[in-house]
Amino acid sequence: MGFYIGEGGEELDLGARAKQLGSAIDDFGRAAEIAAASDADDMVQLRDRAFADGMSELFSICLGGAEVRSATGWSDFRNRVITLIGASGWALTNYIDDTLDSALHSALEEWDSWEIACRFRSAVQFLLDEFGGSELLISPDYEKQMLAEADAKLRAQASLVSPQPGERPPAGIPDSHWWWFLPSSQTQ
Template sequence: MDSAILSFSKSSPVVDPTGSVTRNYEAFSDGMYILLEVQEILSDDGHAEDLDLIAFRSRIVELMKLNEDNLWTYVSFALDSALQSSEHGWLEPSMKRSVIQFLLDEYPGMLEIFDDEDRGYLDEMDEFMRERGPLTEAIPESMIPAWVPASHWWWRHATWTSASSIGQ
């Protein structure tokens, strides 16, 4: 969990002496993937109400407030990955969509950070994924993490099966 905090801390905006702002999106993106790893650990461990976890989630929300521009960029890249799913597959948009949903569902205070534009992008992504899913190659069940809750419908919504994958 410390590595997620470190990544989001590194990604926070820095103002240099000239007033120019620098953001480290790569560190932010790394932090988002680390949050998926945290979900995996929590699904195995089951200590979702430990004081350490509550403090961790609170710190992540504080860092998200500092990283609103990076969060917006992440949401827009998540939408882009869904739009490109016919070429690049369904796994990346599913992962990106899940980490966003975990933030919204399990990190108190995140709903206040997501403004109408962010929610609009998520709605657009969901709508696109509902439309595109049946036309996009399915993620093999063996590649869907066990910690993915049933409410994350997008993981199993892609249903197309290529001729080359039949019988494998």
Template sequence: MSTQDRDAPGLMREIISDLQEGVDDPNFKWGSMRAAEKISNLYFLLNGSLPDDEETNSFKRKVSDLLRKGGNPSGLTILIGDCYRYAERGRLDGFHQACLLRSKLQVLQDEFVDLEEVVHEPDRGEIAEIDELLEEVSDDAPPVPEKDIPNWLPDSHWWWRAPKQQDMSHEERMRRILYDENDWMG
């Protein structure tokens, strides 16, 4: 089902359901990851802001509570780890995906829960490391085309426009993005 086919209340119910599944089964780590994806879809649907009403505030409190329980913190840790791995590949094929994941994490941070309080101890501080890494690779990262940057993102999501070589040719950009495929061919 596409985002356009969903209504905000229905998407909010799906998010709660995904997170509840992570609470009910502590070994289920995908609930928070699916919820993060759906929260991004919700933001797209609502043009980047949740209404300030009692229903939405109740939803935000419930999401915040559920993110802290069961397998949900582990799912967030996986999401953060995935973002870090993509950021490490930022000079090649990872920058765009790192930006997508970093924005999902930022929305969770801004609207629902302090991620540093939720993730497991060894992973605290990793978001700051991701930001440093995105800044570091931006000197040579292939830029994300403007049409591919979600229009609902606030300016605080600086990483999308961080690549220094915004005038990189399409051919060079594709050479970097398809590096693994091209590398084996010599």
């Protein structure tokens, strides 16, 4: 296992990162295989769960910032993810719909539900920014409308969320992912 010293002096375990990249590929691959096999409701749920697992891995991977995106193998990983997402049928659309649902419920249980909504929204934004996600959208107008509704709901819900001391966005969240910073900006 190799280590790499990142821009901030932190030590990155490239072996662990490679495992995480592989896990994301496996999850997206499983979603694509299920999509190719059947459109039955139970199979759609399995596909969407595998896809959501891949998006969760993608979220964690992208938190690594420029160091990860400039690492050897990133281009191959990116291309493989794009191919598998394209082969996953409506899984991305359903994930964006889940993003809207999580935004609608984002203030129900304080920070925990807010964090879930923000993770969903950031995973989609990472996909759009880093993986040419706009080209992956099956129904771009519909999906962009769902994202706009999710954003509006996050803005409306922010005043209802009060992060506890020490609750912060995960390290590596870009400033452009404004939804993470709304609750603290509303309470200042």
